[in-house]
Amino acid sequence: MRKGGGNPKGGEFERKTCKELSLWISDGERDDLFWRSAMSGGRATLSLKKDKLASSQAGDVSAIDVLGHLFIGTFVVECKFYKDLELHKLFFGGKTGIVSFWWKAKKEAKAHGKVPFMVAKQNFMPTILCLDTRGSEIYENDNHDSHIDDILMAYFPEWDLFIYIWDEFLEKARHVDCSDYTTKRTRRKLLK
Numbered sequence: 001m002r003k004g005g006g007n008p009k010g011g012e013f014e015r016k017t018c019k020e021l022s023l024w025i026s027d028g029e030r031d032d033l034f035w036r037s038a039m040s041g042g043r044a045t046l047s048l049k050k051d052k053l054a055s056s057q058a059g060d061v062s063a064i065d066v067l068g069h070l071f072i073g074t075f076v077v078e079c080k081f082y083k084d085l086e087l088h089k090l091f092f093g094g095k096t097g098i099v100s101f102w103w104k105a106k107k108e109a110k111a112h113g114k115v116p117f118m119v120a121k122q123n124f125m126p127t128i129l130c131l132d133t134r135g136s137e138i139y140e141n142d143n144h145d146s147h148i149d150d151i152l153m154a155y156f157p158e159w160d161l162f163i164y165i166w167d168e169f170l171e172k173a174r175h176v177d178c179s180d181y182t183t184k185r186t187r188r189k190l191l192k
Contacts, residue, residue, distance in 0.1 A: 011036070013081035014060050017119050020166075021061065025071060025175045033068035034061050034077075058112045059105075071175075075117040075135070076109040085122040090156050102130055102161055119166055127166035128153070136162040139173045148173050 014036045022033035037057045061077035063069045078101065086097025102118060109116040115138070118130040131139075139148045151172050154163040 010079070010081050013121060014079045017077070017079045018061055020170060021071075021077070022068070024170050024173075026067060027175075030065070030067070033063060033065040034072070035064045036060060037062040058108055058114065059117075074115055074138075076105065076112055076114045078105040078108075078116065078118040080118065080120040082121075083123050085120055085125075087122065090154075090159065090161070098130075099159065102159060105130070106132060106160075129164045129166045129169045131162045131164070132160045133162070138176060139169075 018034040018036065019031040022031045023029075025033055037060055059076035060079040061072070063072040080098075080101050082097075084097070085101075086094065086099070089095075089097050089099045098120060101120065102116075105116040105118045115135045116130070116132055117135055119127060120130060121127040136148070148164060148169060151164055151168045152162060153165055155161070156163075
């Protein structure tokens with residue numbers, strides 16, 4: 001990491017994820033619906049410490065076009081690219097690496113009344129998507145022809161963590177109108 005700045009590899013990964021999310025939501029039409037959040041979500045964190053909500057800037061990705069607003073209104077998107085995510089900690093216990101990132105993503109999503117959506121990459125491994133039960137249920141609904149249960153790579157009930165291969169998710173999952181998940185009543189139900 002360079003002195004006084006973020007990880008350049010992480011910034012590049014966030015930009016790539018923004019473009020992939022944009023293409024997915026726009027059915028391949030546009031790559032400019034999302035961009036990196038100010039201070040990589042740090043602005044929302046600082047606002048929370050002052051008892052203010054900056055939910056549109058929570059996480060690493062913000063919507064910069066109206067087509068992305070409903071998605072960002074439902075999910076807090078976190079992007080993690082590390083040499084070693086310590087994936088073995090999911091099996092054998094531990095509180096660092098992906099486990100730590102996941103708990104932080106869940107905590108931030110809950111603080112903003114949203115669902116965690118964590119895209120993560122480890123060197124020499126495919127990119128993965130981490131969702132909790134609520135996020136998984138949004139995309140497993142048969143009414144919109146999305147069958148991500150067929151591509152589930154791993155499930156860890158103790159962490160409420162569903163893991164998918166990112167490229168397979170983008171190919172198989174159909175983007176849904178998240179407005180059903182952003183009403184106050186539904187949001188309260190999702191957060192229980």
